[in-house]
Amino acid sequence: MDDLLQHFIVEAHELIQQATDDLLALERDPQASAPMDSAFRAVHTLKGSVGLFDFAPMGTALHAAEDLLGDLRERRDGIDAPVIDSLLACIGQTERWVAIIEQTGQLPPDAAEEGYRLARALRSQLDADPAQNADAVLQADLGWIEELVAQSRNPANLGAQDAPLVAIRYTPRADCFFSGDDPIALLRSVPDLMAVRLSNRDPWPPAGEIDPFSCNLKIEALSGAELDVVKAIFRFVPDQVTIHKIAPTAEGQASIAASNSGAAGVGIGAGARTLRVDAKRIDRLADLVGEMVIAKNALAHLAGQFRDGADRKHLAQGLLASQAAIERLVAELHGAVMDVRMLPMRDIFRRFPRAVRETASHLGKGINFSMEGEEVEADKAIVEGLFEPLLHLLRNAVGHGAEPEHLRLESGKPAKARIVLRARRDRDRVTVEVEDDGRGIDPAAIRQTARERGIVPADGLDRMSDAETMDLIFAPGFSTASEVSDLSGRGVGMDAVRSAAERLGGQVSVRSEQGRGTTIRLSLPLTIVMTKVMAVRLGRELYGIPLDGILETAFVPASRVLPVRDAEAFVLRDRTLPLVRLADLLEIPPPPEPPQGLKVVVMAVGDDPVGIAVDGFAERMDVSMRPMSGILAGMPGVVGTTLLGDGSVLMILDIPELIG
Incomplete structure (x- = not known):
């Protein structure tokens, strides 16, 4: 391009x-x-x-x-x-x-x-x-073209031509001379002119009041030149000219074949993706690269000493110091690259007020829309990936959540529904919410729709809590709309929201109170390219758990593990938490002899902490995570993979999905 x-x-x-x-x-x-x-x-x-x-x-x-x-x-x-x-x-x-x-x-x-x-x-x-x-506005009335052809010297010759003609209407601005334009010179530049008509744009004032520096012309012409040639002549006054390609007929008349005064052009490939970055962040990257070059030279010096047979103890000390320096620089370089990729939520939030306004106008609803946390930053891929799911949520809030004005007034609410789009930083994650004060979600209506559409067996519906029932709005094909419109009723939307959130490595949840409103929450990682994980042991294998979901690690004596029906729980600082064994989640046989105590990773699953029992803790590390691809794409419970220092593959687990 x-x-x-x-x-x-x-x-x-x-x-x-x-x-x-x-x-x-x-x-x-x-x-x-x-x-x-x-x-x-x-x-x-x-x-x-x-x-x-x-x-x-x-x-x-x-x-x-x-x-x-x-x-x-x-x-x-x-x-x-x-x-x-x-x-x-x-x-x-x-x-x-x-x-x-x-x-x-x-x-x-x-x-x-x-x-x-x-x-x-x-x-x-x-x-x-x-x-x-x-x-x-250079109106699209094309009658002037036929008049121009009819007033030409020999319209029959015009009609006999095989090549199409070009009709030009040029209405210079009154102040065109002050912009360096010369309308008559432009007209003379048009090759193969066949007819020209000059007229006044506005009525002429008395002779004594004519302003010689104000242009009052309207120029109409016919040319046998190529369309692109004519358009190139008038390329600097596109707002003052309209150009039409016409096809002469055998009867000596000109029929308009196309009206594309601005459509022709050379095909150009799709534009490259661009990212505007603060110059200070680029300077920081350049400084770190300079330090990396120095560290590389120091390592090369040590390699030369090793080749020359230098003292091993001295070399070992130098290698350890070089390794520490490179490790520090890589960590800082990682942070600097992430800073370059970070964008404020403002970049995506600014696109929604107009969409909300158009949807509300289409449905005839009054909406008081506001945004919070526009300065919160997240990875470029996260910010850009949020547009479609948030657009679905906002349209649902307007279409399904907000009641008509008369119903709101009858229930004692303000005439305009309140919809809030907010973002906030939550440790190493970003939370985005769409909240409305509308009618809320009726669990009974959800159950009825799910029963009619066969989304969940009838006996399963009866055992569901209200919270579990409301989660069915994310099921594929689910919709409570009574009829299909351009905004709802097709059974897509909330399912697409959950799929989009999961593709970004996040989760989505719903909280609603009938008659008071609904809040849809998306919890997402700050970045999906580089992430911090904790490696845990299960038998002889290592697995990774994203560090942003870990609250703490603990050693739990076997005496504190309590059976609860067909599950387990444990007591941590006078609080009883559910216990899930990672071996059970991955369907790996347990060791023959149960350990005397459990190593537990306490994680936030939804809004509640859950203990994950593992065989041991390894190390924390920064990894470049690759999403699952090929036949493994969409594998449940696995966020992605990364390579370890010895070349082995570490699978990074999605614990909330495994538990769910």
Whole structure:
């Protein structure tokens, strides 16, 4: 991808998000000056960047949005829901266009029509004369093309041509001279001109009041040149020109074959993924690499001494010192690389207010949406992987959780439902919650739906607690929606949330109180690339357990292990905890003689601590974890694998999944 285009895509994403944030803030406080000025700057900058490329439809829409924002900024009134809807629709379409450009390098074929439609909708919000608005958006009325052909000297010759023609309508801006544009020179640059018509854009004032520095032209022309050649001539004024490819017919008329003034272009591969990093973090990496080079040279010096037969005791001391230095540097380098990959939740959270607003508007519900913990950081893969599951959860909160306004008022609640998206750091994990104060989950309705759809046998449903019943919302194919819509009822969503969380190495849980609301919680690791594990022994084998889930380790005498029905428990500091033997979870035969005491890893499973009995503790280590692949992909109870120093494979276990 061209470097300039790649830079445009990165900048466009940021400007689109900034404009979205400002417009939503402006909707909350129409008199606020800061978001108005910021939104205008974002759209103006984006429109200027688009002008460097052959994306005329996008420039047309953004130009209209800029004019509308400029008008609103001057008169400071008229900012209502329809105006914000129109502006957000333009920004949303621009975002979709940028995504397509990132993949293909060009706009889709229908971009011209969509750009004109958006521009007309935006300019309809202005107080200006509708006739002027129609010209300003370079309207898609194509009758002028037939008129131009009919007024040409020899329309029969036009129709007899085998090659298609190009129709041009160029309406220079009034201040185009101050931008260095020369409309007549541009027109003369068009090769193979066949017809030209000049007219005034606005009515002419009296002769004495004509401003010689203001352009009042409208230029229409026909050319037999190639479409790409014509578009290249007008590439710096894309918001002022519309170009159509027309196919002459045998009757001497021109039929429009395509309207793609901004769609043609050279195909470009998908854009590379980029990550903006604080320069201080890069400097830290560079410093650590420099120290690693010094450590490598010290090790090379020791290797040379060994080759020359130096004293072994002296060499052993040097090797130990070198090993300690390299171990320290690797740990610091690991931390520095993780810092580079860390992104604030703000990067993903900022995309949700508009989605919540659109969903609420579609369903006719009032929503008071807020976000907390946007500064919490997590690995880039975790942050980016959260978009789809959180979008599902927020749509469910609006569609299923929030009651209609009249029902909320009848139950004594505020008219608008409250939905909170929050993130917080929890030791070596990050917790993300979606909370609403809606109707809550009715366990009876869940049981009824599960019974009707055969998700759980009837006898099993009767034995389930309310908490276990509510967990069924994550079952594949489960939905309580009475009918299928574009938002719910297809039996996907919550199942996708759990699958996404598990792919990221996390878990999802639900807590709800009928009539008071629901909270969906995702608990995720800070990173899925490098992690800390504790190696535990089971017989002669080693297994890894992620350190972020371990609360403590303990030695429990056999006398403190208590049988509880068909399970076991133990007493730790006057508290009784459930005991699970790792050998039983992995279906490994127990040793012939039971030990006198148990080595126990106390872990957080859900909201409760659980003891995991192992044969011994090995060491704590930083590992580069690889997810399971091939025929082992999806193996339950295994997060991934890593290689140990001796070349053996260490399996890293997902204890909560094994217990579940």
